[in-house]
Amino acid sequence: MDFQAVVLILDSSIRLATPLLLACLAGLYSERSGIFDIGLEGKMLAGAFAAGAAAWWAGSPWVGLLAAIFASVALALVHGFASITQRGNQIVSGVAINFLAAGLTALLGQAWFAEGGRTPQLPGEARFASLAWPGAEALRQVPFLGPLYGELLSGHNPIVYLGFLMVPLTWWVLFKTRFGLRLRAVGENPAAVDTAGISVAFLRYRAVIVCGVLCGAAGAYLAIAQSAGFIVNMTAGKGFIALAALIFAKWRPWPAMGACFLFGFLDAIAIRLQGASVPMVGEVPVQFMQALPYVLTVVLLAGFIGRAVPPRAGGIPYVKER
Amino acid sequence: MSAPAAKLPLWVEVGLIPLVNVAVAFLVAGLVVLFIGESPLQAVRILLWGALGFGEGIGFTLFYTTNFIFTGLAVAVAFHAGLFNIGGEGQAYLGGLGAALAALALDRVVPWYVTFPLAICGAALFGAAWAFIPAWLQARRGSHIVITTIMFNFIASSLMVWLLVDHLSPAGSMQPETRTFAAGGALPELGPLFGLFGADMGAAPANISLFLxxxxxxxxxxxxWRTRLGYEIRATGLNPTAAVYAGISTVKVTLVAMFLSGALAGMMALNPVLGEQQRLQIDFVQGAGFVGIAVALMGRAHPLGVVLAAFLFGMLYQGGAELAFDMPTISRDMIVVIQALVILFAGALEHMFRPGIARAFALMSSPQRRRLAAGEEAP
Known part of the structure; x- marks a missing residue:
């Protein structure tokens, strides 16, 4: 494998990691506030559908992104209402959100567009185009640095940059702001936060809404940046891989980026290795590579490599007093 | 979950409140139909006719019901131990492997009634084994069973695709499925039984696994409810701390409950693999494992409730197919929406209407009480 091939694999890793990263950071906000969210998949899917439909209707990717965020936040609020206000089971609520999104997107897609659940093919101007960085073409001939700059850094669409910018931003919000401190506190010990006179419910609702916004962006990326329209079940388990990445990253932003990049990288390699033979090992089944993120997460959860400890109050509804 | 504040009569607790929850779910589903621009009442009429209006429809309804009874029971058993088994889908998929291996080995040698018990064992064992790993990881290593069972669904899917494409499909075939079983690997259908009632089941695949x-x-x-181990499972589900103090082993309860849960989910595979297709295909589970969650929640984890809820979802699946045919704007995905709404209202929002209903009851009974109180004071 030559240098050019490595660059290409890394480049596609970045593209594949972006939706994972956005969804993973979404889950990070929610779960750090003590609200478990296995509905990342559903919110992404709803976002993807809304983005596809709205971008087609308005002819603008930004309208699509806005619609995606709106749809995803709506589902996030349902999850918030069930798990914060009604103190319901957060896992059950997450499962419901996933099916609600899976069913509604396909149903409305078929009812509105009659193309088997997909949204119409988007023209180029209704999608997010890739941004070429200055000098990318000119530097292409420079050995080593040229491809790195031209392929890896330049030439992605805005949501990719947004996703990777969210990492330092999330780190800053979580560890350097008052909101972040309270968010982390409410996920560990909500009673203490309550005693300090801060509303547990309001804090958690804000976390859930941020989660919705980021999931919406992840969905929009799938439908109007990576592809040209929504197709049925286009998330295909990415929300769960993001969840796995979140556990892998032990609920921290920078490791989240690492984990998402790793899972994106595995995906990129799986696509490239299809049918190819690896020296020493022979032919690796594609399915093995596809299952690897899940297997790694299970191994991690089992505590065989490090220990993943979730926020202490995660999954437990907060009851003010009896 | 917050403890119920007021004491309500039993029939309200196990009858009225769940019914209200499910009714609201269907009401919201009706609104979705209205939003699409179709008549909900017309949709219900087509759905009911499609599910129960003719012999073949009933046959299909019973076929789906069989699937959902198994997966619903699987989720219900885990619920009783306080565990949430989202892995029914993967366990059923692996169960299919167990059933198919038994059938592939025996179908040309022995009649179906010899294959059937062994296929049951195969399906149950494979499903149980697939649930046992997450159970063991939860009990011994403390990893969250919800996350591990989700991961195991995906691992199962990859594993089965690999097995079916690379190993189990007959040489020279491009189809990712096993060979079709001979008569010794096919379960008798319920057609003759339908004949007794003068009904024609047509091509519906309902078979004797319904009785299983x-x-x-x-x-x-x-x-x-009638064994010591069952008691231990329920006690752990209601209050794990108290159960530990009573000398019940949480590890044992987790392992046993998940083993049974997985076995039940695995046995679901008998119905489509041996009963319907007589071969193992990719994705034959088709979401039945997930429907089990809705069924268990709606049936309140009681076997009788599970049967009723499974029958309702069986009707939805069969009637929904008919509906999609007659009203092309309402595709079969409507069932997934209903399933989601049932999980939402009967599961996550199960206590939403409780305070209201309790208040209504307090209001209804208070005039009587006031009169009683006044009568006591009068003389």
Whole structure:
């Protein structure tokens, strides 16, 4: 494998990691506030559908992104209402959100567009185009640095940059702001936060809404940046891989980026290795590579490599007093 | 979950409130139909006719019901131990492997009634094994069973695709499926039974695994409510700390409950693999494992409730197919929406209407009480 091939694999890793990263950071906000969210998949899917439909209707990717965020936040609020206000089971609520999104997107897609659940093919101007960085073409001939700059850094669409910018931003919000401190506190010990006179419910609702916004962006990326329209079940388990990445990253932003990049990288390699033979090992089944993120997460959860400890109050509804 | 504040009569607790929850779910589903621009009442009429209006429809309804009884029971058993098994889908998929291996080995040698018990064992064992790993990881290593069972669904899917594409499909075939079983690997259909009632089941694949499902309900009832181990499982589900103080081993309860849960989910595979297709295909589970969650929540984890809820979802699946045919704007995905709404309202929002209903009851009974109180004071 030559240098050019490595660059290409890394480049596609970045593209594949972006939706994972956005969804993973979404889950990070929610779960750090003590609200478990296995509905990342559903919110992404709803976002993807809304983005596809709205971008087609308005002819603008930004309208699509806005619609995606709106749809995803709506589902996030349902999850918030069930798990914060009604103190319901957060896992059950997450499962419901996933099916609600899976069913509604396909149903409305078929009812509105009659193309088997997909949204119409988007023209180029209704999608997010890739941004070429200055000098990318000119530097292409420079050995080593040229491809790195031209392929890896330049030439992605805005949501990719947004996703990777969210990492330092999330780190800053979580560890350097008052909101972040309270968010982390409410996920560990909500009673203490309550005693300090801060509303547990309001804090958690804000976390859930941020989660919705980021999931919406992840969905929009799938439908109007990576592809040209929504197709049925286009998330295909990415929300769960993001969840796995979140556990892998032990609920921290920078490791989240690492984990998402790793899972994106595995995906990129799986696509490239299809049918190819690896020296020493022979032919690796594609399915093995596809299952690897899940297997790694299970191994991690089992505590065989490090220990993943979730926020202490995660999954437990907060009851003010009896 | 917050403890119920006021004491309500039993029929309200196990009858009215769940019914209200499910009714609201269907009401919201009706609104979705209205939003699409179709008449909900017309949709319900087509759906009911499609599910129960003719012999073949009933046959399909019973076929789906069989699937959902198994997966619903699987989720229900885990619920009783306080565990949430989202892995029914993967366990059923692996169960299919167990059933198919038994059938592939025996179908040309022995009649179906010899294959059937062994296929049951195969399906149950493979499903149980697939649930046992997450159970063991939860009990011994403390990893969250919800996350591990989700991961195991995906791992199962990859594993089965690999097995079917690379190993189990007959040489020279491009189809990712096993060979079709001979007569010794096919379960008798319910057609003759329908004939007794003068009905024609047509091409519907309902088969004798329905009786196995009903038998499993009885067995689960007896196990959960009439045995010591069942008692330990329920005690752990209600209050794990108290159960530990009572000398109940949480590890044992987790392992046993998940083993049974996986076995039940695995047995679901008998119905489509041996009963319908007589071969193992990719994705034959088709979401039945997930429907089990809705069924268990709606049936309040009781075998009788599970049968009723499974039948309702069986009707939805069969009637929904008919509906999609007659009203092309309402595709079969409507069932997934209903399933989601049932999980939402009967599961996550189960206590939403409770305070209102409790208040209504307090209001209804208070005039009587006031009169009583006044009568006591009068003389």
């Amino acid at each position: 499902a009903l038998f499993a309900c009885l067995a689960v009832y007896l196990f959960i």
